[in-house]
Amino acid sequence: MTQDLEAILTAADAAARSFADTEPHARAKALVAVADALEANADELVGIAMDETGLGEPRLRGELTRTAVQLRLFADTVVAGAYLDVRIDAADPGFVLGVRPDVRRYLVPLGPVVNFAASNFPFAFSVAGGDTASALAAGCPVILKGHSGHPELSRRTAEVVADALAGAGMPAGTFQLVTGQEAGVAVLKDARVKAGSFTGSIPAGRMLADIAAARPAPIPFFGELGSVNPVFATQAAIDERGAVIAAGYVTSVSGSAGQLCTKPGFLFLPYGHGLDEAIASAAAEVAPHRMLNPRIAAGYRQRREVILGTQGVRVIHAGDIEIHGDGQGSATPTIVAVSLETLLDERDTLLEEAFGPLSILVEHGADAALAELVPQLFEGNLTATVHAGGDEAGGALEALVRVLTEHAGRVLFDGWPTGVAVTPAMQHGGPWPATTNDSSTSVGTAAITRFLRPVAYQGAPEALLPAPLKTANPWGVPQSFSPAGESVHWGSKA
Amino acid sequence: MTQDLEAILTAADAAARSFADTEPHARAKALVAVADALEANADELVGIAMDETGLGEPRLRGELTRTAVQLRLFADTVVAGAYLDVRIDAADPGFVLGVRPDVRRYLVPLGPVVNFAASNFPFAFSVAGGDTASALAAGCPVILKGHSGHPELSRRTAEVVADALAGAGMPAGTFQLVTGQEAGVAVLKDARVKAGSFTGSIPAGRMLADIAAARPAPIPFFGELGSVNPVFATQAAIDERGAVIAAGYVTSVSGSAGQLCTKPGFLFLPYGHGLDEAIASAAAEVAPHRMLNPRIAAGYRQRREVILGTQGVRVIHAGDIEIHGDGQGSATPTIVAVSLETLLDERDTLLEEAFGPLSILVEHGADAALAELVPQLFEGNLTATVHAGGDEAGGALEALVRVLTEHAGRVLFDGWPTGVAVTPAMQHGGPWPATTNDSSTSVGTAAITRFLRPVAYQGAPEALLPAPLKTANPWGVPQSFSPAGESVHWGSKA
Numbered sequence: 001m002t003q004d005l006e007a008i009l010t011a012a013d014a015a016a017r018s019f020a021d022t023e024p025h026a027r028a029k030a031l032v033a034v035a036d037a038l039e040a041n042a043d044e045l046v047g048i049a050m051d052e053t054g055l056g057e058p059r060l061r062g063e064l065t066r067t068a069v070q071l072r073l074f075a076d077t078v079v080a081g082a083y084l085d086v087r088i089d090a091a092d093p094g095f096v097l098g099v100r101p102d103v104r105r106y107l108v109p110l111g112p113v114v115n116f117a118a119s120n121f122p123f124a125f126s127v128a129g130g131d132t133a134s135a136l137a138a139g140c141p142v143i144l145k146g147h148s149g150h151p152e153l154s155r156r157t158a159e160v161v162a163d164a165l166a167g168a169g170m171p172a173g174t175f176q177l178v179t180g181q182e183a184g185v186a187v188l189k190d191a192r193v194k195a196g197s198f199t200g201s202i203p204a205g206r207m208l209a210d211i212a213a214a215r216p217a218p219i220p221f222f223g224e225l226g227s228v229n230p231v232f233a234t235q236a237a238i239d240e241r242g243a244v245i246a247a248g249y250v251t252s253v254s255g256s257a258g259q260l261c262t263k264p265g266f267l268f269l270p271y272g273h274g275l276d277e278a279i280a281s282a283a284a285e286v287a288p289h290r291m292l293n294p295r296i297a298a299g300y301r302q303r304r305e306v307i308l309g310t311q312g313v314r315v316i317h318a319g320d321i322e323i324h325g326d327g328q329g330s331a332t333p334t335i336v337a338v339s340l341e342t343l344l345d346e347r348d349t350l351l352e353e354a355f356g357p358l359s360i361l362v363e364h365g366a367d368a369a370l371a372e373l374v375p376q377l378f379e380g381n382l383t384a385t386v387h388a389g390g391d392e393a394g395g396a397l398e399a400l401v402r403v404l405t406e407h408a409g410r411v412l413f414d415g416w417p418t419g420v421a422v423t424p425a426m427q428h429g430g431p432w433p434a435t436t437n438d439s440s441t442s443v444g445t446a447a448i449t450r451f452l453r454p455v456a457y458q459g460a461p462e463a464l465l466p467a468p469l470k471t472a473n474p475w476g477v478p479q480s481f482s483p484a485g486e487s488v489h490w491g492s493k494a
Numbered sequence: 495m496t497q498d499l500e501a502i503l504t505a506a507d508a509a510a511r512s513f514a515d516t517e518p519h520a521r522a523k524a525l526v527a528v529a530d531a532l533e534a535n536a537d538e539l540v541g542i543a544m545d546e547t548g549l550g551e552p553r554l555r556g557e558l559t560r561t562a563v564q565l566r567l568f569a570d571t572v573v574a575g576a577y578l579d580v581r582i583d584a585a586d587p588g589f590v591l592g593v594r595p596d597v598r599r600y601l602v603p604l605g606p607v608v609n610f611a612a613s614n615f616p617f618a619f620s621v622a623g624g625d626t627a628s629a630l631a632a633g634c635p636v637i638l639k640g641h642s643g644h645p646e647l648s649r650r651t652a653e654v655v656a657d658a659l660a661g662a663g664m665p666a667g668t669f670q671l672v673t674g675q676e677a678g679v680a681v682l683k684d685a686r687v688k689a690g691s692f693t694g695s696i697p698a699g700r701m702l703a704d705i706a707a708a709r710p711a712p713i714p715f716f717g718e719l720g721s722v723n724p725v726f727a728t729q730a731a732i733d734e735r736g737a738v739i740a741a742g743y744v745t746s747v748s749g750s751a752g753q754l755c756t757k758p759g760f761l762f763l764p765y766g767h768g769l770d771e772a773i774a775s776a777a778a779e780v781a782p783h784r785m786l787n788p789r790i791a792a793g794y795r796q797r798r799e800v801i802l803g804t805q806g807v808r809v810i811h812a813g814d815i816e817i818h819g820d821g822q823g824s825a826t827p828t829i830v831a832v833s834l835e836t837l838l839d840e841r842d843t844l845l846e847e848a849f850g851p852l853s854i855l856v857e858h859g860a861d862a863a864l865a866e867l868v869p870q871l872f873e874g875n876l877t878a879t880v881h882a883g884g885d886e887a888g889g890a891l892e893a894l895v896r897v898l899t900e901h902a903g904r905v906l907f908d909g910w911p912t913g914v915a916v917t918p919a920m921q922h923g924g925p926w927p928a929t930t931n932d933s934s935t936s937v938g939t940a941a942i943t944r945f946l947r948p949v950a951y952q953g954a955p956e957a958l959l960p961a962p963l964k965t966a967n968p969w970g971v972p973q974s975f976s977p978a979g980e981s982v983h984w985g986s987k988a
């Protein structure tokens with residue numbers, strides 16, 4: 001495929017201002033038009049996706065729905081306008097720090113964004129996924145670097161998106177597709193591009209983050225990389241609902257053949273948990289699932305062999321990964337167990353993420369100082385999960401939750417980290433290497449903030465203010481107002 | 495001076511959790527205690543600052559007051575709690591994307607922060623300045639790399655700050671001083687440090703930003719680097735109040751010997767503006783002002799000579815920079831004029847920031863396409879300013895304002911960019927190289943957000959939730975609540 005990168009970059013740059021200036025209802029309608037178009041083409045798109053990724057039809061139809069609803073949620077976000085974070089300070093000649101001018105601040109779009117699509121969510125983290133939806137909602141043109149794992153789906157989805165945006169009156173260049181790593185890197189380096197986002201592996205994410213940081217004018221780069229998502233179940237939880245935990249664990253590990261960034265890689269259990277059989281029998285019932293592509297299948301087979309060959313590893317359910325003549329692989333879940341001591345001894349081998357349906361039980365003594373061990377074992381994670389008894393409390397549990405908060409972006413209780421809800425409060429991000437930038441999220445409406453920067457207007461006449469900052473507030477956005485005559489309240493009373 | 499960096503880093507790391515866990519009133523009282531202590535020691539501190547920086551007593555007393563008030567503003571911010579951005583999604587089995595769990599999200603402190611102090615604001619951007627105040631308010635221990643330009647003031651201020659924090663019951667290690675570039679770099683590289691901030695030159699800021707980005711675990715780095723702050727005055731503005739503009743310009747250029755990051759480096763005027771004499775006579779009345787230190791004085795003298803020696807430069811007021819035997823320099827303002835054509839021809843020479851009391855008038859034809867020229871002339875700036883006539887409007891003015899918004903973090907009208915107000919809506923930051931990270935501000939209460947990251951709790955029992963996320967809301971913070979039963983409103987009506 002030939003692609004004219006210069007033309008693509010010129011078009012994105014040319015679209016930036018007029019797209020930024022679209023009124024909220026126009027931009028929201030464009031997002032809804034994309035959602036409608038995806039759903040109207042669902043049969044075709046899901047068919048291509050099944051063929052290219054090996055993921056199942058129910059999962060892919062659900063993912064397409066999520067992708068469309070996500071676009072509608074962002075349409076709501078754009079119309080509501082709270083994301084603009086409008087702040088207005090009234091002029092105040094008597095302000096405690098001297099004359100305070102009229103200052104009005106809001107968030108404006110950064111400009112063209114390059115999004116690097118993921119392999120494992122061909123809709124929700126790909127061409128029309130969360131990064132695209134949030135960047136478009138913010139008012140930024142998107143250059144989408146398609147993932148090589150689903151090229152035809154990327155091409156068709158990009159057509160659907162671009163056509164819908166054009167039909168909704170958005171400027172040409174608002175959404176464009178590029179393919180190939182080399183093209184993606186060239187776009188990321190171009191001065192006209194103002195931010196990047198990525199979902200993928202640690203090495204690729206690190207390479208791109210370094211490129212973004214080393215530009216003559218560095219830009220923000222939001223990479224979601226690797227995560228092993230540890231889960232901790234207490235004896236009280238097992239006593240109450242051990243079978244439910246075993247079944248939920250296997251479902252979470254094996255869904256989509258374990259090819260999810262939130263798959264629980266480790267389940268910590270006290271010795272004598274008695275869940276071996278329940279876990280093994282649940283795992284035995286999971287049908288073989290095709291892996292996303294030959295590269296991932298080969299990588300998973302290798303990683304699985306290394307883990308199975310590590311001293312001290314006990315097999316709960318061996319499972320399998322079969323590589324076919326065309327290089328595609330089919331896997332069933334592999335569950336192994338190690339002692340906490342083995343995990344510590346073999347940390348360099350065992351702690352690395354296994355991208356596929358493999359997970360490790362970690363068995364420990366009842367008095368293991370788990371809260372103290374977490375910082376020794378884990379870098380940053382997207383999630384960490386605790387299963388405790390219904391009325392369980394106390395210092396050890398609180399200490400564990402506290403330390404998990406420091407190591408993850410989302411801490412779950414009595415649930416499973418896969419299946420991330422798309423909501424206002426969702427956080428999908430965490431300390432390095434879960435993400436390159438843990439002050440942001442790639443899932444949920446807060447993701448829009450990644451593609452905005454603040455601008456303040458000081459002493460501006462009403463006529464020259466942008467709509468959200470006008471006193472007349474024609475868009476009806478929330479405005480946080482600091483009136484004149486306010487002092488420093490709390491400090492002066494202290 | 496010997497300093498035990500390992501002990502300092504260990505202490506900051508050890509303080510991080512207990513300082514993060516301080517309740518709002520305790521942390522706010524600690525900030526107020528620092529403010530009180532600075533004011534109680536004002537005579538001594540201002541005396542040292544006058545000696546070490548050459549800045550005048552009224553300016554320094556005002557700056558110390560600003561620094562103290564800033565701490566009190568952040569105390570208010572901490573108690574008000576809106577900065578925590580608490581979002582609560584109620585569990586919703588009927589949510590449009592399937593079962594939605596109870597998810598609660600807020601912002602938590604990043605951990606120890608290293609702040610690199612500036613030379614030109616020995617209080618407000620130094621030891622106890624805005625970066626320190628906002629990091630402490632966020633709940634992050636601070637390691638402060640003192641500026642070599644005011645070593646004794648740094649040492650004494652650090653004592654005052656650390657003593658006040660200890661007296662308010664904050665953990666040891668909450669605030670510590672290090673000195674020397676090598677020590678600052680070592681701290682920035684240390685894994686226990688989670689963010690950095692800086693105010694200074696482009697080369698130093700770039701070097702530090704690159705170090706932060708290249709760490710094994712990269713961290714956010716907030717550098718405020720260089721800015722030339724262009725100002726544009728229309729003929730209508732000059733007709734209305736030319737003398738006021740001339741006087742305001744000279745005051746803004748010459749205050750603190752022009753050693754301000756918001757000093758207007760360029761004033762664009764239409765040919766025939768007739769302000770030469772008003773500007774020259776205002777500049778002639780400015781008394782010599784000592785430059786901050788010998789290095790800055792020598793750099794300014796060299797830069798001034800280069801500009802005066804550039805072909806096409808017309809002197810409005812020559813001013814002077816005299817270097818004394820001890821290396822300290824005294825300067826009076828230098829104002830020159832060039833044609834727009836000369837500025838374009840000599841851009842490599844003229845566009846670089848001159849850190850000192852020098853500014854350039856840029857004279858242009860009435861029909862100059864200023865909006866189109868801005869992107870050719872200027873990289874990112876902290877500020878850009880427009881002086882227009884009282885009832886002036888129209889496309890050219892609107893186009894200019896629009897492009898200035900794209901190139902600066904703050905756009906001013908009929909004012910001067912020096913003297914930044916510390917308010918909720920203030921934005922002090924802008925596209926590279928004004929800052930390394932234009933999605934944040936270093937002045938105003940929004941600066942606290944730099945040192946926070948989001949964490950979500952999913953399905954957590956009330957007892958295990960942190961105080962701001964509890965339904966009982968013991969701290970009384972604002973909670974943004976998404977109730978069950980909500981749908982995607984706007985999109986479904988479209």
